[in-house]
Amino acid sequence: MQKALVPEDAVRAAFPDKVQAVKHFRDETTIIVAPEDVPTVLKYLRDTPGLLYNYLSDISAVDYYPENTRPGRFGVSYHIYSMLYNRRLRVKAFVDEDEPVIPSVVTIWPAANWLEREIMDMMGIDFDGNPDKRRLLMPQDWDGHPHRRDYPLGYETIQFSFNVEEILQHKPFAKE
Amino acid sequence: MADLVISDTMKQWEGSLMELKGLVSERAFTGETMLLNMGPHHPSTHGVLRLLLELDGEEIVNCLPDIGFLHTGIEKNIESKSYEKAVTLTDRMDYLSPMSNNMVFCMAIEKLVDLDVPPRAQAIRVICLELSRIASHLVWLGTQAMDLGAMSVFLYCFREREKILDMFEMLSGQRMMGSYFRPGGVWRDLRPEFLPALEAFLEDFPRRVDDYEALLTNNPIWVDRTQGVGIIDPDQALAWGLSGAALRGSGVNWDIRKAMPYSGYDQYEFDVPLGEHGDVFDRFMCRVQEMRQSHRIIRQAVDKLPDGPFRSENRKYVPPPRSELGTSMEAVIHHFKLWTEGFSAPDEEVYVAIESPRGEIGCYLHGTGGNKPRRVHFKTPSFMHIQAIPVLAKDHMIADLIAIIGSVDIVLGDCDR
Numbered sequence: 001m002q003k004a005l006v007p008e009d010a011v012r013a014a015f016p017d018k019v020q021a022v023k024h025f026r027d028e029t030t031i032i033v034a035p036e037d038v039p040t041v042l043k044y045l046r047d048t049p050g051l052l053y054n055y056l057s058d059i060s061a062v063d064y065y066p067e068n069t070r071p072g073r074f075g076v077s078y079h080i081y082s083m084l085y086n087r088r089l090r091v092k093a094f095v096d097e098d099e100p101v102i103p104s105v106v107t108i109w110p111a112a113n114w115l116e117r118e119i120m121d122m123m124g125i126d127f128d129g130n131p132d133k134r135r136l137l138m139p140q141d142w143d144g145h146p147h148r149r150d151y152p153l154g155y156e157t158i159q160f161s162f163n164v165e166e167i168l169q170h171k172p173f174a175k176e
Numbered sequence: 177m178a179d180l181v182i183s184d185t186m187k188q189w190e191g192s193l194m195e196l197k198g199l200v201s202e203r204a205f206t207g208e209t210m211l212l213n214m215g216p217h218h219p220s221t222h223g224v225l226r227l228l229l230e231l232d233g234e235e236i237v238n239c240l241p242d243i244g245f246l247h248t249g250i251e252k253n254i255e256s257k258s259y260e261k262a263v264t265l266t267d268r269m270d271y272l273s274p275m276s277n278n279m280v281f282c283m284a285i286e287k288l289v290d291l292d293v294p295p296r297a298q299a300i301r302v303i304c305l306e307l308s309r310i311a312s313h314l315v316w317l318g319t320q321a322m323d324l325g326a327m328s329v330f331l332y333c334f335r336e337r338e339k340i341l342d343m344f345e346m347l348s349g350q351r352m353m354g355s356y357f358r359p360g361g362v363w364r365d366l367r368p369e370f371l372p373a374l375e376a377f378l379e380d381f382p383r384r385v386d387d388y389e390a391l392l393t394n395n396p397i398w399v400d401r402t403q404g405v406g407i408i409d410p411d412q413a414l415a416w417g418l419s420g421a422a423l424r425g426s427g428v429n430w431d432i433r434k435a436m437p438y439s440g441y442d443q444y445e446f447d448v449p450l451g452e453h454g455d456v457f458d459r460f461m462c463r464v465q466e467m468r469q470s471h472r473i474i475r476q477a478v479d480k481l482p483d484g485p486f487r488s489e490n491r492k493y494v495p496p497p498r499s500e501l502g503t504s505m506e507a508v509i510h511h512f513k514l515w516t517e518g519f520s521a522p523d524e525e526v527y528v529a530i531e532s533p534r535g536e537i538g539c540y541l542h543g544t545g546g547n548k549p550r551r552v553h554f555k556t557p558s559f560m561h562i563q564a565i566p567v568l569a570k571d572h573m574i575a576d577l578i579a580i581i582g583s584v585d586i587v588l589g590d591c592d593r
Contacts, residue, residue, distance in 0.1 A: 025524050025525070025526070026287050026288070026290065026524075026526055028526060028527065030525075054414060055414055055417070056417055057417075057527075057529060057536065057538055057555060058527065058538050058540060058553070058555035060527075060540040060551070060553040060555075061551075061553075062525070062542045062550060062551040062553075063550075063551065064550075067544075069523065075525075077525065077527075077540065079527050079538065079540070079555070083414070083428075083430060086435050086436065088527065088529075090525075090527060109415055109417065110415050110416055111415060111416050111417030111560060111563065111564075113563065114559065114560075114563045115555075118559075131198070132199060134195065135244075136243065136244060137243065137244035137247045137592060138244060138247070139244075140195075146249065146252055147251065147252060147551070149255075149550075153252060153253070153255075153256055
């Protein structure tokens with residue numbers, strides 16, 4: 001078994017201009033790259049001896065609205081795991097609000113398909129190259145992307161016989 | 177046939193059919209193969225799952241799962257609740273093992289704010305987690321057997337599950353949605369009646385598993401229906417993100433309890449049952465053996481159960497005991513602060529994963545610096561497993577699909593969140 005490499009150093013050595021930052025928090029390592037570099041870096045991390053992050057655990061997206069304390073409005077995190085070296089790594093990309101597009105990694109892990117579709121549906125970030133861009137959780141004709149921070153939580157008034165007419169008047173709209 | 181002629185029976189599909197271009201085969205457009213909805217309300221889909229099947233006779237050409245019917249916006253709702261209050265919402269995801277959801281969410285909070293969990297709380301958590309693993313596997317075994325025609329197993333399994341739910345009621349006051357785990361420990365200490373009930377259950381349970389195995393393992397009908405069905409090889413299983421018994425059935429030795437022990441799992445001796453062929457039968461055997469291993473873990477955890485506090489003494493995150501409120505001003509302040517504002521967590525992110533009965537359940541938690549999370553995302557095993565059903569079901573008969581859905585052990589609440 002080849003000796004385990006330090007992931008951030010290995011990626012830095014292979015792609016000197018692609019690592020924007022490396023962050024450590026509570027024993028977790030985050031490598032921050034540009035959105036367009038995500039598939040290259042992930043493929044490198046999966047296939048290089050000494051790294052072999054062969055399992056895609058999760059893709060999560062986070063919305064930094066309204067504080068916008070980060071370089072982009074959205075953060076997309078890829079949580080990958082190496083079976084051989086038994087360690088986890090997070091690769092993160094910040095995506096702009098104006099053009100929320102990030103290349104798909106379906107060709108690297110087929111498991112990414114639904115995880116990406118969920119983010120497309122709930123966060124409104126487009127994954128370029130995903131073969132199936134239908135909405136996953138919400139109905140196909142739904143407006144908006146519910147997990148964005150500017151999307152109101154909303155609720156519907158519980159319908160009883162005494163308030164049914166009032167509710168029907170504003171039925172298509174949930175209250176904010 | 178020169179160009180694509182949409183047959184009369186397919187006309188009603190026309191609108192949505194074009195959306196499916198590239199997802200179903202060309203033959204579906206001519207009516208040569210049949211598109212059939214299985215679900216959303218079908219007993220063997222274990223909840224509200226819709227599978228759009230493209231069938232050539234009885235053979236499955238394509239299978240398109242459609243989820244979201246049980247989407248309850250749990251992740252969005254958590255963003256508007258303080259950390260401690262949000263624990264109750266996580267119960268509702270995987271409703272067959274609420275404790276695992278509590279666990280992963282509490283562990284994410286504990287990691288985010290760097291909160292300790294005392295040894296006794298860890299041991300209690302392990303007992304509860306393994307009990308819920310058994311309870312969840314019992315429901316899986318019962319329903320899977322019933323789907324394939326073995327009715328009596330279902331009744332036996334639910335008999336044992338009732339005992340576990342009764343024990344959960346002793347602990348948390350609720351049979352299912354207990355929210356028993358809290359950040360920093362558990363809600364209250366073990367009740368005096370809990371350990372005797374657990375002893376009786378542990379005494380009884382191995383014999384019960386023998387009973388289930390006697391009914392199924394060597395039953396020729398069961399073996400015929402399950403062996404060689406829904407095979408997935410280890411590489412495929414990893415690529416499709418399977419986890420838990422669905423992955424171990426293919427022979428991949430990955431159990432998070434062993435690989436990255438949490439909550440003191442490294443103190444207990446247990447084996448990780450592995451399959452060989454990656455078919456429905458191997459997944460069945462893995463889960464049945466897992467129940468025996470869980471029994472082993474609970475036995476050790478009860479014998480070694482340490483004394484001490486059942487939740488952290490860190491008053492900034494965990495409320496003080498009721499008895500202190502009458503004598504300590506500081507305790508009153510902490511109590512007031514925690515029950516009005518809650519505690520704050522840094523504007524950082526963590527990812528925590530544990531081994532739930534179904535597989536790897538992960539929690540991505542991002543704080544705001546305030547008392548509410550910015551984002552919480554659950555990676556749930558059912559979600560990944562349903563995604564992989566088309567791979568497992570390809571070229572199988574429609575009756576085998578029933579066995580396959582059961583064997584990856586899905587819970588739709590877990591999938592849709």
